[in-house]
Amino acid sequence: MADSTDRLRELAKIIYSLPKDQRRWLSELLQEYGVAPSEARQLTLGLGDEYEVPRGREHARGKYHPNNRLNDLSGNEWVYFTKTVLRTSYPSELGHDLRRQHYANKPPALMRQIIEFFTKRGQTVLDPFAGVGGTLLGASLCGRKAVGIELEQRWLDIYHEVCRREQIEPQETICGDCLEVMPRLVEEGRLFDAIITDPPYSPALEKTMCDGKYGWSNRNSPFVSFSSSPHDLRNSTTFDEFYDKMEEVGRWFLRLLRPGQYAVVMIRDSYQNGEYIPASFYIAERFRKIGFQFKGVKIWYQTGAPVRPYGYPYAFVPNIVHHNILIFRKPKQK
Numbered sequence: 660m661a662d663s664t665d666r667l668r669e670l671a672k673i674i675y676s677l678p679k680d681q682r683r684w685l686s687e688l689l690q691e692y693g694v695a696p697s698e699a700r701q702l703t704l705g706l707g708d709e710y711e712v713p714r715g716r717e718h719a720r721g722k723y724h725p726n727n728r729l730n731d732l733s734g735n736e737w738v739y740f741t742k743t744v745l746r747t748s749y750p751s752e753l754g755h756d757l758r759r760q761h762y763a764n765k766p767p768a769l770m771r772q773i774i775e776f777f778t779k780r781g782q783t784v785l786d787p788f789a790g791v792g793g794t795l796l797g798a799s800l801c802g803r804k805a806v807g808i809e810l811e812q813r814w815l816d817i818y819h820e821v822c823r824r825e826q827i828e829p830q831e832t833i834c835g836d837c838l839e840v841m842p843r844l845v846e847e848g849r850l851f852d853a854i855i856t857d858p859p860y861s862p863a864l865e866k867t868m869c870d871g872k873y874g875w876s877n878r879n880s881p882f883v884s885f886s887s888s889p890h891d892l893r894n895s896t897t898f899d900e901f902y903d904k905m906e907e908v909g910r911w912f913l914r915l916l917r918p919g920q921y922a923v924v925m926i927r928d929s930y931q932n933g934e935y936i937p938a939s940f941y942i943a944e945r946f947r948k949i950g951f952q953f954k955g956v957k958i959w960y961q962t963g964a965p966v967r968p969y970g971y972p973y974a975f976v977p978n979i980v981h982h983n984i985l986i987f988r989k990p991k992q993k
């Protein structure tokens with residue numbers, strides 16, 4: 660497994676070292692062999708590069724529908740995104756060496772793909788659990804504006820450091836509890852074209868997986884990471900308290916989102932005390948009850964996630980190697 664991952668990394672390095680016109684050619688070749696345009700471009704062109712369709716090859720991107728009010732994608736790209744499984748691996752880029760201090764940073768390239776589907780160029784995204792800025796960077800990569808709220812200043816400091824180093828104009832950031840900041844945004848009359856976020860996934864679990872057998876060493880990031888703030892949703896004392904707070908978060912989303920637009924919430928399910936906890940679906944149900952339409956889920960399969968012999972050889976225990984990307988729509992006003 661590690662072997663094939665290393666070989667893929669080597670291959671990626673070779674592709675990225677090719678001149679841009681050759682990478683473009685490779686991208687087109689992949690598309691001719693059936694790889695979706697957005698994926699082909701991402702694999703070959705690098706994620707910060709704007710793809711210009713070469714003259715005479717406009718058909719490679721597919722047609723853009725004049726009635727498309729949601730995004731700037733062609734028909735091919737739109738349909739490709741609607742597949743329910745995402746199994747792309749993302750490169751460690753845009754200051755990942757700094758961002759990895761955060762226990763749950765997300766690849767800006769993944770966030771870019773989501774943002775590109777749910778907004779048009781120039782529109783504004785809200786991320787009320789911004790961390791070290793996966794969504795904010797993703798928005799910058801595709802010419803969107805973003806507002807990030809984050810409880811802990813140290814994560815925003817890392818985001819700003821990354822922006823300085825990568826020469827990216829920082830997006831608007833607000834340090835605070837999103838349950839206090841979002842009401843202020845409502846009072847100011849602000850409205851967003853999409854809310855795309857990755858909240859804490861559950862109350863803090865003291866032990867990971869098999870009763871602490873693999874403990875903290877089972878983690879990839881340095882775990883000085885967690886805050887002790889009572890405002891941190893992760894410090895809810897029970898799952899029910901956590902779901903209640905997420906419901907409150909959802910109510911503010913309804914007030915901050917333009918009618919007909921989307922809220923996308925990434926949640927990783929958990930396993931605790933011998934049982935699977937489908938937190939994502941409990942949250943989906945809460946959001947549905949308060950007035951969102953639950954439109955679907957995309958499963959992000961983290962191809963490089965380590966697997967452990969939990970439960971072996973006595974009982975089935977899952978290796979959770981995916982996140983659920985929950986997609987909600989605020990109904991259009993009648």
Ligand SMILES: C[S@@+](CC[C@H](N)C(=O)[O-])C[C@H]1O[C@@H](n2cnc3c(N)ncnc32)[C@H](O)[C@@H]1O
Nearest residue numbers: 763764765788790791792793810836837891892
């Ligand atoms: C899963 S992480 C988000 C990671 C982010 N997507 C990134 O790429 O860095 C969740 C974040 O929510 C923050 N958080 C928790 N409770 C919060 C609250 N009430 N208001 C604002 N941020 C909060 C945590 O500090 C943490 O950084």
